[in-house]
Amino acid sequence: MYAIVKTGGKQYKVAAGDLLNVEKLEAEVGEKVELETLCVVDGDNMDAKNEAGVKVVAEIVEQFKGPKQLVFKFKKRKNYKRLRGHRQNLTRIQIVSVGE
8 A cells, every 4th residue: 555645845655664855844853744645545446536534644753954955157258156055954754654
């Protein structure tokens, strides 16, 4: 059994026991959060609208920053160079249960 969940503007295919890095969730390490479910697949049965009310529960494992992304702007022959960096705040979650 797996589910398609939405968090941080992105969609993920998850099953019980999976580890994911998602956009930062406002919760403490060790807390359990419920993710928005878009679709649930159980063998041959697919529930696209989640009318059965299946819940996907995840536990917060870690809050951390992702790798540095460099943004370099350059215009030739104009002496224009700009270097900026960005590190996205991420949350590592572990899927505890899908539909229990």
